[in-house]
Amino acid sequence: MVLPLLATQRATGQRAMPARDIRPDLYAELEDGSALYRIRPNGDTIPVEWACATYDFIMRNDSASRTIYTITGFKRNGYRLPLHHWKSWRTFSTDAEELSSESRTDDVTLIAGDTLSFYRELLWEDRRPAAADSMAVPASDTLSYSVELVRSSDGSRMVLLDSMGAIPCTHSTGPGVYGDRPIMALVRFGVPLRFSATIAYLRVNVYRNGKGSGKFMRRETPTVALWRKLNNSYWVNYLGQWGQLFAQTHSERPDTTGNIGRLAVRRSWYASSVAVIEFSENEAGGSTCVAISDVYGRILYYPFATSASEACERVMMHRFDESGTYLVNLFYDGRLVKSASVVVSR
Numbered sequence: 143m144v145l146p147l148l149a150t151q152r153a154t155g156q157r158a159m160p161a162r163d164i165r166p167d168l169y170a171e172l173e174d175g176s177a178l179y180r181i182r183p184n185g186d187t188i189p190v191e192w193a194c195a196t197y198d199f200i201m202r203n204d205s206a207s208r209t210i211y212t213i214t215g216f217k218r219n220g221y222r223l224p225l226h227h228w229k230s231w232r233t234f235s236t237d238a239e240e241l242s243s244e245s246r247t248d249d250v251t252l253i254a255g256d257t258l259s260f261y262r263e264l265l266w267e268d269r270r271p272a273a274a275d276s277m278a279v280p281a282s283d284t285l286s287y288s289v290e291l292v293r294s295s296d297g298s299r300m301v302l303l304d305s306m307g308a309i310p311c312t313h314s315t316g317p318g319v320y321g322d323r324p325i326m327a328l329v330r331f332g333v334p335l336r337f338s339a340t341i342a343y344l345r346v347n348v349y350r351n352g353k354g355s356g357k358f359m360r361r362e363t364p365t366v367a368l369w370r371k372l373n374n375s376y377w378v379n380y381l382g383q384w385g386q387l388f389a390q391t392h393s394e395r396p397d398t399t400g401n402i403g404r405l406a407v408r409r410s411w412y413a414s415s416v417a418v419i420e421f422s423e424n425e426a427g428g429s430t431c432v433a434i435s436d437v438y439g440r441i442l443y444y445p446f447a448t449s450a451s452e453a454c455e456r457v458m459m460h461r462f463d464e465s466g467t468y469l470v471n472l473f474y475d476g477r478l479v480k481s482a483s484v485v486v487s488r
Contacts (some may be wrong), residue, residue, distance in 0.1 A: 173228040178364055191217070192367035195225045197245060199348050200359045201285055209308055211287045213262040213346055214368050215328075216247050223247040223258075223344065228362050235359040238348050245346040245360065249294050254338035260289065261369035263326040264306060264319060283352030284309050289329070294341040302461070303344070304329045309448075318430070318448030320458060324381055328369045405472045405480035410459065414487045419458050421472050421480070423451035428475040434460065435469045437483075442468070462486040 169177040170193030178193040196214035203209060216223040226246045264287070286307035291300040306321025319325055348358050371377040403422055410416035423430045430451045434443040445460045462468065465487045472480040 172230060172364055173224045174230055176230045176364070178366065188366060191220060191222055194222065194365050194367070195228045195230075196363045196365040196368070197225070197346060198361040198363060199241075199245075199287065199346075200361060201283070201350065202356050202359075203283075208267050209285055210265040210267060211262065211285075211348070212265070212368065213260060213287075213289070214365050215259065215261040216344055217259045218250060218256055220257075220259075223250060225362075226343070230362060230364050233359055233361045235357045238350050238358055241358050241360055242345065242347040242349075245348070246292070247344045249341050249343050252333050252337045252340045252342055254333055254335040256333040257330055258291070258303070258333065258344065259328065259330045260303075260344065261328045262287075262289070262304065262306075263368070263371075264308065264321075265325075266308065283350050283356070286347075286349040286351070288347045290345055290347065291331070291337075291342055292345045294343060300337060300340070300342060301331070303331050307349075318446060318451075320444075320446045322443050322445075322460075324444055326371060326377065326381060328372060403472050403474060403479040404455075405470065405482055407470045407482040407484045409484065409486070413461070415465075416459055416461050417468075417470070417484050417486065419445060419460060419470055420455070421446075421458075422455050423448070423453055424474040425451075425453045426474070427451055427453065429473070431473040431476075432458075433471045433473065435471060437467050437469065439469075 168180050168187075170180055170188075170190045171177045172193065173195050180188050180190070180193070182188060194214045194216075196212060199211040199213075201209045216225065224247060226248050227244070284307060286305070288305040289303045291303060292298065293300050304322055304327075306319065306323070306325070309318045309320065323329065350356070350358065403424075404420070405422075406420040408418050410418050419432060421430075421432060427450060429449050430447070431444065432446040433441050434445060435441045443460065445458055446456065467483060467485050470482050470484060471478055
């Protein structure tokens, strides 16, 4: 047995070797030298690469709610990319700019064909008692999160890998969100030939814009394979109920009876790969979702979604990764009400 060895002492007075030294294969070492025990309570042994250093970026909206952006599982070709100066269970709070500069992986020399990946999710936590569910919990700030590949030699962005955020709200069901992907997503990026032999790192940027005075707090935690949630029926159902997967098949025609909703899409004047999307939220107060698909109806991006609308007009911009023809679709309560096409070139 391993555990009794921790408390065993030889008659000579020498201390017994820690279990981790006796069976190092049973532990996965993290960036700060700490380790996770690989044997789970059910007896399964987890792969070493499932043990991950993780960042939680926490913003308190008020005493009753907070927004948590979690990012973990930074890898190259399936092997962990260490987080720079990460220390298990450390927390600190500072302004967004300084926090962004310190939230990154170690340097890595890129090779064409490499696959960089990470998992991230956004949580809005309602901390009120159940009896207060009908009360409004305002969130006054726009919170934004992005991940970019950065050239080590000069600190310049090579490519934006992912972006998402939460917008202000006054209703009780949480803020609306926008982004390139659903609120829980595994992001992958294939390194192109032009980046080969470049020394770079992945950086997480956080932003706050609004009337609030709060600062981001970063919590550094060890976790185990959070991306496996995406294969769990509970979390798949959660995504569907929350509203990020409201979009139904795009083979249906928009129901424009009574001229419901407004949607206008145009290319930006300063970048042909950027589309400007103007739309109205659901006047009935139900869910609103903007989903972008290809011409075959496959959903690619979710620039905006909220489970409770404020009946207002919004203008958002979305940057496309590739040239092509896309459909921008507006959904109210899971029903397609408007659709527009846009041609993108890069």
